Structures are given as C-alpha cells and as structure tokens.
Amino acid sequence: MNSPTAQVAFDELLTADTLSALMRSTWTWDDRALRRDLAILLVDLDAVRAAAPDQNTAQVDTLRARAHASAARFVAAVLGPKLVADTGNPLRPSFLAEAVDPARFERAAATSFADARKAASEYVTEHTRELDYPAETEWLGLVASDGAKGLSRAMRGYGNSSSASPFFGSIGLAWQTLRAVIGDSTIADEYAEGLLSGRLSATLAAAEQTGSWDPAMVKTRVTETAEGWQITGIKQFVPATEGADVYLVIARSTAGPSLFAVPSSAPGLSVTHLDVIDPTRQLAQLELSSTPATLLGTEGAGGRLMLRAIDLATTALAAEQVGVIEKAMSLLARRSADLTDAPTSETRVAEVTLDHVAAAALWRRALAEDAAGSAGSSAAAAAAHVGCSAAAVRAATAAAELLGPSDETDAILRRALSGSLLFGGPALSHERLLERLGI
Known part of the structure; x- marks a missing residue:
C-alpha cells in the first residue's frame, strides 16, 4: 500500500464528492x-x-502522509459499524484497506518528518533571507497597477509588519467590494477611484451581532423615503473606522440585502470603538438611526455581493497570514541562539515550516483561481481562509512558546488570532467551505 501507485489511487478517492x-x-x-x-x-x-506541482520535499511528503492518515481515520469514523462488518455499504470496499490501517500513513509521515526536521533551519533561513516586502507607501500603487495580485503582495507585507494601517479595511474590504458591485456601478466606481488615489478612506460594515457574513443574518433595515434611503440598525466588528470618510453598509430593504454608502458625517450615525485583543486591528460598532444613505448597484443584490466580497477579503487575508508565518520564521531564525531544549525546538520549528508550505500553497491557489475566473474560486478562497488561519495561529504560537514573551511575539500572535476569527471563526468558516463545495 505504501507504493506510489497505491498512494495515488487512494488520493484519487479523497474528493469532496466521494x-x-x-x-x-x-x-x-x-x-x-x-x-x-x-x-x-x-x-x-x-x-x-x-x-505538490512545485515541490517534492520532505515537507510536502509529510503533509501528504498526515492528510492520508487523517483520511483513513475519517473514513473509519464515518463507516462506524459498517467498517467492522460488511452489511452492503457500496463504498466500503474502496476504503477498507486504508481505514483499517492508518498506521501505515503515520509511519510514512514520521519518516518524512524526520527529514523535514533536519532541514528545518535551512528552510527557515532560505524562506526569510531574501523576502522583499513592499513599503507601506507602495501599497496603493501596487493595487492600482496590479489589482488583486498587487493587493496580495501588499497584504503579505501588511501581515509581516503587523501594520496598524487601515489598508485592509479600506482596500482589502471596501475597495474590493466596490469593484464587485452588481448593477449600475457608476457611483461605486467613483468611490473606488477615490480610494486608490488616496483621496478617500472607507471601510465595510457587513457583520452584525453573530459576526457572520451570511446574508440571511442581516437585520439592519433600510427604507426609501421622500428624502431618499435611510438606514436603521447596528453593525459590529467594523475595521478601520478611524479617519474613514465613507462607510459601506449592507442593509436589508424589501428587495433583500443591499449595499449603501454612508458618509462619516451623516446624521444619526455613531461609532463606538470596541475593546479588542489586537491593538493593530481596531474594530468598532456602528449605530445608525434613520441615517441617510446612497444605494450602490442594484437593490437586493447585496446577498450575492456579500458572498463575493468575503471570497475576495479572505484571499487578501490569506496573504496577510502568510506574512505573519514568515514573521514567526524570521524571529525564530534571528533568535535561534535563544532557543532552549534543542530537540523540542527543532521539532516545533519543523512544524512551522509545514505550516508555511501549506498556507503559501493555499493562498497562491486561491489567488490564481480568482484571477482565472474559475468556478472553484469561491471554494479555493474558503479553503485558504480555513488553512491559513489555523497555520498562522500555530506558527505564531510556536514562536511565542519557543522565544518567550516579547513585544514581537505578542504582536504576531494577536494578529494571527484576530485574523483567524475576524469573519466568524472556525465554526462558520468550515461550514462556509462545505457550502461552497455544495456539501
């Protein structure tokens, strides 16, 4: 079963559909x-x-063997008593050999991880020594010249530097949402151009009490009056409100969720800053009471827009999370002399290299799928959010554990945690992925 042919055969069974x-x-x-x-x-x-297409390394071999071991255990848990005895389940024969012997994959993982462990220090040095992160002054120019690809470059640097800039809220959220507006986008285009030129700053208010980006959970109401649209409700977990000129607000009309622009000076609008764990990512609550607003795009199209916006946002966030992992690796490389208990430290650093390989692969795939307009781009974005979030938290935790408390380790750990939970946390992100896959 450990032959390459048998591994490929098993891997081909491990699809979302099967x-x-x-x-x-x-x-x-x-x-x-x-x-x-x-x-x-x-x-x-x-x-x-x-x-795998780009790398044939001990890290990838370890990740593959561990995934196959997890798959064997998952299949056994799903089959339950139908694994113990054949009662006619049509899929049992296909998975039987693997489900009864996950240890074969664990042995393969242990062997390849031993190689990854030996090469961990070299990997960390190689993948942090020559990284070129653009300066904050270049971020807007990168987006203007290279769109989502430029945004990802900027966000990678944003995460690596633990920047407190409103860049993610204004560009990663607001600008990307404006570019995805459905219907007449003239006003949205004007706002988007203002954001890229630096003339305007904005943010997106989508989530409410649950933190979910599910359109069905939008309770904030908007009504059309003789004077125009007016919004009433509460938005929470809104980033980058400090200095924002415009708030993009998802609110529900009789036609469904819709996107509106609300100037920061609008009457009936109040902003309350929330107590946050990450001081570099400020979040706020918006209270709107009959607040004047301008409709952007088609009324009722906000539900589809929310789904598109979170795909774009989580792909950008994945770049940030890769930058956080690389910051953790650079701290480990720079302060390697501070590490104690060498065998344990080598193992933990090797685990960080696995997280970097996995997170970088997921992020790049999501970016490529979106650029290609692939039908699977939404699922790729959701997978990147799940995988990169978990990897960033693990890597930042390892750095804090091995190097001890410091301003730097505290900053990357809090940034990793805030990013992983920003869009509702694991309970929602896992279901979001399965929904995108039609499961």
Missing part, C-alpha cells in the same frame, strides 16, 4: 463534528495538491 457521498451512505452527512473534520481534511488535501 467523501460526502460516503457520509450520506451512512446517514452521517449532518453530523456537525464529522462535517468539521471533513472540512479540515479537504483543506489539508488541497494544500498538498496545490504545493
């Missing part, structure tokens, strides 16, 4: 714990497949 069909065949498709396990497994498999 694994969800297996769950349906055992009536476990709505088991929330198994659904979360499925989402994590699919992300792990995606990371290996995205990295």
Whole structure:
C-alpha cells in the first residue's frame, strides 16, 4: 500500500464528492463534528495538491502522509459499524484497506518528518533571507497597477509588519467590494477611484451581532423615503473606522440585502470603538438611526455581493497570514541562539515550516483561481481562509512558546488570532467551505 501507485489511487478517492457521498451512505452527512473534520481534511488535501506541482520535499511528503492518515481515520469514523462488518455499504470496499490501517500513513509521515526536521533551519533561513516586502507607501500603487495580485503582495507585507494601517479595511474590504458591485456601478466606481488615489478612506460594515457574513443574518433595515434611503440598525466588528470618510453598509430593504454608502458625517450615525485583543486591528460598532444613505448597484443584490466580497477579503487575508508565518520564521531564525531544549525546538520549528508550505500553497491557489475566473474560486478562497488561519495561529504560537514573551511575539500572535476569527471563526468558516463545495 505504501507504493506510489497505491498512494495515488487512494488520493484519487479523497474528493469532496466521494467523501460526502460516503457520509450520506451512512446517514452521517449532518453530523456537525464529522462535517468539521471533513472540512479540515479537504483543506489539508488541497494544500498538498496545490504545493505538490512545485515541490517534492520532505515537507510536502509529510503533509501528504498526515492528510492520508487523517483520511483513513475519517473514513473509519464515518463507516462506524459498517467498517467492522460488511452489511452492503457500496463504498466500503474502496476504503477498507486504508481505514483499517492508518498506521501505515503515520509511519510514512514520521519518516518524512524526520527529514523535514533536519532541514528545518535551512528552510527557515532560505524562506526569510531574501523576502522583499513592499513599503507601506507602495501599497496603493501596487493595487492600482496590479489589482488583486498587487493587493496580495501588499497584504503579505501588511501581515509581516503587523501594520496598524487601515489598508485592509479600506482596500482589502471596501475597495474590493466596490469593484464587485452588481448593477449600475457608476457611483461605486467613483468611490473606488477615490480610494486608490488616496483621496478617500472607507471601510465595510457587513457583520452584525453573530459576526457572520451570511446574508440571511442581516437585520439592519433600510427604507426609501421622500428624502431618499435611510438606514436603521447596528453593525459590529467594523475595521478601520478611524479617519474613514465613507462607510459601506449592507442593509436589508424589501428587495433583500443591499449595499449603501454612508458618509462619516451623516446624521444619526455613531461609532463606538470596541475593546479588542489586537491593538493593530481596531474594530468598532456602528449605530445608525434613520441615517441617510446612497444605494450602490442594484437593490437586493447585496446577498450575492456579500458572498463575493468575503471570497475576495479572505484571499487578501490569506496573504496577510502568510506574512505573519514568515514573521514567526524570521524571529525564530534571528533568535535561534535563544532557543532552549534543542530537540523540542527543532521539532516545533519543523512544524512551522509545514505550516508555511501549506498556507503559501493555499493562498497562491486561491489567488490564481480568482484571477482565472474559475468556478472553484469561491471554494479555493474558503479553503485558504480555513488553512491559513489555523497555520498562522500555530506558527505564531510556536514562536511565542519557543522565544518567550516579547513585544514581537505578542504582536504576531494577536494578529494571527484576530485574523483567524475576524469573519466568524472556525465554526462558520468550515461550514462556509462545505457550502461552497455544495456539501
């Protein structure tokens, strides 16, 4: 079973369609714990497949063997008693050999991880020594000249520097949302041009009490009066409000969720800064009471726009999270003499290299899928958010653990945590991925 041919055969079975069909065949498709396990497994498999074309390294081999071991355990959990005894499940024969012996993959993972561990220090040095992060003064120019690709370059530097700039809120959220406006986008285009020129600053107010970006959860109401549109409601977890000239607000009309522009000076608008764990990512609550607003795009198209906006936002955030991992690696390289308990430290650093390989692969795939206009771009963005969020938290935690408390380790850990939870946290992000895959 450890032959390359057998590994490829097993890997080909591990698709969203086949694994969800297996769950349906055992009536476990709505088991929330198994659904979360499925989402994590699919992300792990995606990371290996995205990295494999460019790399044949101990890190990729370890990630592949670990993903296959997780898959074997997942299949056994789904089949349950139908694995123990053949009662006619049509998919049991396809998975039987792997499900009863996950240890074969664990052995393969241990072997390749031993190689990754030996090469960890070299990997960290190689992947941090020559990285060129653009200066903050160049970020807008990168977006203006190279769109989403330029934005990702800027966001990678934004994460690596733990910048407190409103760049993500104004460009990663507001500008990208404006460019995705559905329907007449004349006013939206004018705002977008103002943001890229630096004449304006804006942010997006989409989430409410739950933190979810589900259009069905939008409770903020908007009504059309003789004087124009007026919004009433509360928006929470709104970034980059300090100095914002315009707030882009998702509110519900009789036609459904819609996008509106609200000037920061509008009457009936109040902004309350929230107590946050990450001082570099300020969040606020917006309260609107019959606040005048301008409709952007088509009334009722805000639901589709929210789905598109979060795909764009999480792809940009994935670049930030890769930058955070690289900051963790650079701290580990720079302060390697401070590390104690060498065997344990080598193991933890090797785990960080695995996280970097996986996160970078997921981010680049999401960026490429979106640039190509692929039908799978939404799923790729959702997978990048799940995988890069978890990887950034693990890498930042490892740096804080190995190097001890400091301003630098505290900053990257808080940035990693805030990014991983910004769009609702794992409970929502895993379901978002499965929804994008039609599961």
